[in-house]
Amino acid sequence: MVVxxxxxxxxxxxxxxxxxxxxxxxxxxxxxxxxNGFDRHVLASILAAGAMxxxxxxxxxxxxxxxxxxxxxxxFPSVRIKEEELPRDFEQNxxxxxxxxxxxxxxxxxxxxxxxxxxxAMIARRVMEPNHLWADLGLRNRDELSRLLSRHFGPLxxxxxxxMRWKRFFYRTLCEDxxxxxxxxPVCTECKDFNHCFGDExxxxxxxxxxxxxxLAPAAPVAGGS
Numbered sequence: 570m571v572v573x574x575x576x577x578x579x580x581x582x583x584x585x586x587x588x589x590x591x592x593x594x595x596x597x598x599x600x601x602x603x604x605n606g607f608d609r610h611v612l613a614s615i616l617a618a619g620a621m622x623x624x625x626x627x628x629x630x631x632x633x634x635x636x637x638x639x640x641x642x643x644x645f646p647s648v649r650i651k652e653e654e655l656p657r658d659f660e661q662n663x664x665x666x667x668x669x670x671x672x673x674x675x676x677x678x679x680x681x682x683x684x685x686x687x688x689x690a691m692i693a694r695r696v697m698e699p700n701h702l703w704a705d706l707g708l709r710n711r712d713e714l715s716r717l718l719s720r721h722f723g724p725l726x727x728x729x730x731x732x733m734r735w736k737r738f739f740y741r742t743l744c745e746d747x748x749x750x751x752x753x754x755p756v757c758t759e760c761k762d763f764n765h766c767f768g769d770e771x772x773x774x775x776x777x778x779x780x781x782x783x784x785l786a787p788a789a790p791v792a793g794g795s
Contacts, residue, residue: 588617588707591645596709604720608684611708611717612644615691618707622698631667631694632687640687667693670739673746679723688721702735711771 588596591613601607619629627637641648663671671693678685691706698705703714714735718726729738 584617584621587620588613591616591648601713607716607720609644611688611706611713612640612684612691614707614709615695616707618695618705621707629694631663631671631690631692636687636690639683643683663694664697667697669693669743670696673739673743674722674725677722677725680721685721688717696736696739 585596588594592599592609594600596610596614596617599606599610601610615630616626619626622629627634630637632640671689674689674692675686678689692702695705696702701711703709703711706714706717708714708717715726718735725742728742729735733741
């Protein structure tokens with residue numbers, strides 16, 4: 570992600586660098602003591618995760634160019650994406666799964682305003698990535714994801730009474746709402762795939778992992794050294 574600050578300086582970065590540029594803080598120092606601070610942390614984390622993946626940022630986070638520009642203007646006014654990062658002819662071509670999850674979330678919002686609308690699209694897009702959802706959103710742990718969903722999509726989050734993994738829960742909910750049969754085993758505890766739905770979701774965040782790799786990477790040899 571290439572962004573330009575209001576003082577005219579240009580910075581290129583991904584992960585922690587992008588998060589710091591958006592918020593002025595390291596992710597570990599995020600102020601999430603109130604809802605507004607938490608929302609900024611979540612949005613910055615998702616944008617940073619998208620930047621880490623490379624490519625067109627708006628596509629990586631599931632927003633149109635106009636939506637991404639509006640999000641930055643409203644939530645991170647000191648930073649703007651350079652014009653070449655927001656091609657005006659970009660059109661979203663979401664697959665059916667993204668659309669279904671996005672619509673599921675938007676139909677069960679518990680907050681008003683643009684933030685929940687944006688988050689529904691961003692979460693739906695990041696669901697398509699291969700890791701735990703909290704990690705693919707750039708969050709620090711599963712608790713932050715649960716707080717996010719409870720805050721903005723309370724009616725949906727409240728249905729996950731058995732603490733199922735969120736990606737699995739979204740798809741299970743979609744199938745149940747459409748009257749489809751998701752599982753061949755009627756009781757979860759008897760299912761051979763139980764750990765895929767309810768297993769541990771701890772681990773290292775993507776930004777922490779990237780930072781560790783950078784710190785552990787061997788130093789480049791000095792030119793002309795013996």
